[in-house]
Amino acid sequence: MKIFVAAGLLILIFIWYLTFLATRLDRLHHRVETSWANLDGLLQRRAAIALEIARSEIADPASAMLLTAAAYQARESRIENRSASESGLSGALGLLLADGQSSERPAEIVLLRELSELTDKIRIAISLHVDAVTRTHLVRRKFIVRLFRLAGTAPLPITYEFETDVL
Amino acid sequence: MLTRSLKIGIVCPYGWDTPGGVQNHVRDLAEYLIEAGHDISVLAPVIDESKIPSYVTSAGKPIAIPYNGAVARVLFGPIAFARVRQWIAQGNFDLLHLHEPAIPSISLLACWAAEGPMVGTFHAAAKRQKAIFAIGPILEPVIEKLSARIAVSEAARATLTEHLETDAVVIPNGIYADRYRDGIPQAQWQGNTLGFIGRFEEPRKGLSILVDALPIISRFAPDVRVFVAGPGEQKDVIESIDPQLRSRFTFLGRISEQEKANFLASISIYVAPNTGGESFGIILAEALAGGATVVASDIPAFDSLLNHGEFGELFESESSTDLAKRVIDLLRDDDRRISLGKAGKIHAQQFDWKVVADQIFSIYEMSLVGGEKVRLASDNRSWSRFIGRDHRGDE
Numbered sequence: 347m348k349i350f351v352a353a354g355l356l357i358l359i360f361i362w363y364l365t366f367l368a369t370r371l372d373r374l375h376h377r378v379e380t381s382w383a384n385l386d387g388l389l390q391r392r393a394a395i396a397l398e399i400a401r402s403e404i405a406d407p408a409s410a411m412l413l414t415a416a417a418y419q420a421r422e423s424r425i426e427n428r429s430a431s432e433s434g435l436s437g438a439l440g441l442l443l444a445d446g447q448s449s450e451r452p453a454e455i456v457l458l459r460e461l462s463e464l465t466d467k468i469r470i471a472i473s474l475h476v477d478a479v480t481r482t483h484l485v486r487r488k489f490i491v492r493l494f495r496l497a498g499t500a501p502l503p504i505t506y507e508f509e510t511d512v513l
Numbered sequence: 514m515l516t517r518s519l520k521i522g523i524v525c526p527y528g529w530d531t532p533g534g535v536q537n538h539v540r541d542l543a544e545y546l547i548e549a550g551h552d553i554s555v556l557a558p559v560i561d562e563s564k565i566p567s568y569v570t571s572a573g574k575p576i577a578i579p580y581n582g583a584v585a586r587v588l589f590g591p592i593a594f595a596r597v598r599q600w601i602a603q604g605n606f607d608l609l610h611l612h613e614p615a616i617p618s619i620s621l622l623a624c625w626a627a628e629g630p631m632v633g634t635f636h637a638a639a640k641r642q643k644a645i646f647a648i649g650p651i652l653e654p655v656i657e658k659l660s661a662r663i664a665v666s667e668a669a670r671a672t673l674t675e676h677l678e679t680d681a682v683v684i685p686n687g688i689y690a691d692r693y694r695d696g697i698p699q700a701q702w703q704g705n706t707l708g709f710i711g712r713f714e715e716p717r718k719g720l721s722i723l724v725d726a727l728p729i730i731s732r733f734a735p736d737v738r739v740f741v742a743g744p745g746e747q748k749d750v751i752e753s754i755d756p757q758l759r760s761r762f763t764f765l766g767r768i769s770e771q772e773k774a775n776f777l778a779s780i781s782i783y784v785a786p787n788t789g790g791e792s793f794g795i796i797l798a799e800a801l802a803g804g805a806t807v808v809a810s811d812i813p814a815f816d817s818l819l820n821h822g823e824f825g826e827l828f829e830s831e832s833s834t835d836l837a838k839r840v841i842d843l844l845r846d847d848d849r850r851i852s853l854g855k856a857g858k859i860h861a862q863q864f865d866w867k868v869v870a871d872q873i874f875s876i877y878e879m880s881l882v883g884g885e886k887v888r889l890a891s892d893n894r895s896w897s898r899f900i901g902r903d904h905r906g907d908e
Contacts, residue, residue, distance in 0.1 A: 369891075370654050373628070377660060380883035387882065467875055470682050474661050474879060477680050481657055 367485075368496045374482040378503045381475040388468050389432055393417045395461050396439060404454050409442045426504060479503045518550050519877070522606040522887065524597075525557035526618035528575035528586035529565060532712070532744075534795055535612055535636050538665075538686050542610075543568055545687075545870045556600050556619060558588035572596045572619050580616070583717070583790060587618035597622045598889060606887040608877055613637065614659065615652055615677065624655050628890035630880040632873075633659040635681060638668035638792040638814060649677055658890075660880040663873070665793045668813040682876065685818075686793045687869035690862055692770055693803035696778030705737045705844055708780035708805065710773070710796055714745040719786030719810065724750070725833035726840070727758050733841045737761060742768045742776060777803025781850065782843055785809035788831050794818045801825065801861035806854040808839050824857040 399405055400413040416431070416438040423431040439461070482503050485491060525539040536557075543553045553568050558575035565571065573593050575586035597619055601609070608630045611620040615635065624631065633656070656662075662681035664670035670681045702708070707730075713720040723739065730737050741750075742765040754762060768776060777783065783805035785797050791814045798818065800807055807825030809815040819825040826843060829835040843850045862868070 370657070373658060376883070377658075380660060380880075384879045384882040467879070470876065471879055473680055473682060477662075481679070 364490075364494055364496065367488075367491060368498075371482070371485055371491065371496055371500075374478070374485060375497075375500045375503070377478045378475070378482055381471070381478045382503075385468070385471040385475045388464060388471050389428075390421065392461070392464050392468065393421045393435065395457065395464065396420075396435060399439075399442070399457055399461070402454055402457060403451070404458070405442055409438075413438045413442060476505075479505055518552060519607045519881075520552045520605060521546060521554075521608050521610060521877070522601070522604050522623075523553060523555045523610045524612060524620045524623045525555060526587055526613045526616050526620040527558070528588075529555075529557040529559045529569060529571075530561055531575070531586050534686070534793070537795070538636070539612055541687055541689070541866060542870065542873070545866050546874075549870070554600075554604055554606075556597065556623070558586065558593075558619065560586075570600055572600070578617075583715070585616070585618075587616065589617055589619065589622060593619055594622050594626070598626045601627050601887060602889055604887070608632065608881060609887050610634065610877075611659070614656060615673075621652075621655065624658060626889060627887050628658065629885045629887040630877075630883065631659050631887070632661045632663065632876055632880055634663040634665065634684075635669050635673050636665050636686075636792050638666065638672045639676075652677060661876050663876060666814050667817045669792050671813075684872045684876070685864050685869060686795050686798070687866040688795060688798050688802055688861070688864050690802040690865035693774045693777060693799055694858075696774030696776070696803050698779045699775050702740060702776060702779035704781070705734050706780045706782075707737065707739045707840065708742070708776060708783045708800075709739065709785075710742045710768075710776075710783075710800070712743055712745055713741055713750060717788050717790040719788045719831075720750065721753065722786040722788070722810075722831060722833045722836060723784050724754050726837040727761065728755060729834065729837035730840050730844075731758060731761065734844050737844070738763065740765055740776070740780065742766070742773070773799070774803055777805040780805055782840060783807045784836070784840070785815060786836060787812060787815070791815070797825075798861055798864045801857035802864070804854050804858045806843060806850045807857060808836065808843065810836075819857075820860070824860040825853060 396413055396417040400410040400417065405413060416435040419431045420435040443458075483505070486497055486502065491497060523539055523543055525536060527533050527535055529536060539555060539557070543555050547553050547568065555569045556572050557569055558573060559565055559569065559571035560574060562571050573588055573596060575588045577584050577586050579585070580587070601623065609623060609627055609632070611624050611631060611633045613636055614620040614624045614633045616637070624633070656677055656679065662673065662679060663684050664673055664681035665684065665686050667683060670683050673679060673681050707723070709720060709723060711718045720741065727737070727739065739762050741762065744767045747764045751759060751762070777800055783800040785794070785800070785807060787794075787810055789812055791812060794809075794814045797807060797809055797815060801824060807819065809819060809825055809827055810830035811827040812830050816827060819827060821827070826839045828839045
């Protein structure tokens with residue numbers, strides 16, 4: 347009799363632990379979604395600013411073309427290719443701004459300052475997102491999580507290979 | 514940009530009315546955010562509840578425990594936990610900002626109890642400790658709930674990466690740089706003078722290293738004088754000084770902010786001989802902002818704050834001979850001393866609250882993207898559902 351009670355208790359504790367893990371994982375998935383939404387929003391804003399720069403007098407016609415193409419690509423790419431196309435946009439922006447472009451017109455100075463502020467934020471957003479994704483991967487890799495399929499139907503978050511040095 | 518006013522709950526793990534860097538940081542941040550039009554509530558352990566500002570809520574009386582080489586006044590236990598839960602439930606917060614959530618105090622409890630947008634700031638920098646590795650697995654699921662982590666220095670960030678395998682954004686501690694910008698030099702503190710500010714009784718502040726260095730310094734600079742500002746009992750320290758040199762030391766006691774600004778503008782060299790236990794070095798940042806030329810020990814926090822010696826001279830930590838040598842060199846080379854002071858003053862502007870609070874606020878914005886509010890965590894949502902279903906089954 348005693349043994350049944352003990353076994354029952356153990357099973358209960360085990361189920362409790364499973365639900366605890368499931369909640370933890372659920373929360374992590376949620377964190378990934380939030381950090382991605384944040385990053386996505388910032389990247390969209392960057393693409394918009396890139397288009398504005400392309401139309402302004404900072405860019406010569408050739409760079410304007412390059413920049414416009416890169417910005418559109420970044421905006422329209424699917425989630426799997428996103429990081430590659432964003433890196434492309436970073437490259438195009440870098441190419442244009444590396445020449446030590448300085449502008450005297452106030453509107454353009456504002457634009458460039460906005461871009462540099464945005465870049466700082468994106469850098470932070472990337473590190474937040476990458477941290478959330480790696481955490482989720484770590485927990486999902488646990489044997490017990492895989493065995494009981496605690497992740498349910500949630501897709502495995504994609505690791506983004508953002509090249510921070512390009513930003 | 515968010516322009517609406519936010520309701521932010523800040524948790525301070527250490528006794529509010531005891532001196533300390535974290536408490537000062539929380540107070541300054543809270544007051545800055547209130548000034549900016551936000552609704553701030555701070556939860557902290559409090560000793561004397563009659564003397565707290567209106568934005569502070571007491572979580573109970575702190576308990577003194579030894580931690581990281583000093584006495585920490587923290588608070589935990591079931592009653593504290595209940596108060597934390599109550600504060601979260603009634604606060605209706607948009608965001609929680611928890612300070613030192615990896616230390617056994619109310620920040621950890623709050624992190625455990627809450628769910629939603631949470632930001633954590635890690636202040637401490639500790640060497641590799643087995644104890645922290647051992648509790649790591651327990652902390653992990655808790656710390657994991659934070660939507661963003663801030664470390665106050667590279668040293669604090671390294672501690673976090675090492676012990677809890679998680680990364681953080683480095684945002685330095687803030688100072689009110691403009692309070693120290695326009696100090697008026699006072700004649701009584703000028704000349705070949707060295708300054709020291711801090712609780713000099715604590716061994717880790719390193720005053721004894723300066724005391725040991727003075728015989729050598731005074732051989733090369735016979736008119737050198739040392740001014741020590743800060744609260745504490747002077748008797749023991751004075752007795753440890755060579756009787757012939759005692760007259761060189763002046764203890765000023767606690768000084769006001771205005772006096773501090775004047776003090777920093779007057780002295781030739783500010784000495785920071787701390788031997789450790791320092792994660793950021795707020796006093797060093799203030800000394801730089803006040804235009805003082807700084808000689809500091811090469812502990813990691815100071816090394817990164819002074820950018821490896823670019824904005825102040827570094828000496829080998831705990832070596833009074835190296836300290837003496839650096840001080841003498843600087844006292845002899847006026848040009849270098851003055852240019853170091855000027856460079857340091859410009860460098861210190863990045864620690865001003867205007868800059869720092871902006872950075873912290875942009876982290877807040879990022880955590881708020883999900884559009885949720887802070888609420889009490891149901892740590893076992895699925896468990897409650899399971900039980901709930903069980904009940905229905907019985908009926």
